[in-house]
Amino acid sequence: MARYNPFFEKAGMRRIEYESRVLMEVEKLLERLRILGLDPQRLNLHDLEDELRI
Numbered sequence: 001m002a003r004y005n006p007f008f009e010k011a012g013m014r015r016i017e018y019e020s021r022v023l024m025e026v027e028k029l030l031e032r033l034r035i036l037g038l039d040p041q042r043l044n045l046h047d048l049e050d051e052l053r054i
Helices: 021-035 045-052
Strands: none
């Protein structure tokens, strides 16, 4: 709703664009997992534990 409602801009406030560094780190981690052949959507902690116990 806030994207389409300019209430705060009309009240004199300024929009500050912000990009989270945490989000960028998560995206890098997901890309590394894909490079290793793991599908982040299907990754499950229990499955990972089973694979690491080989």
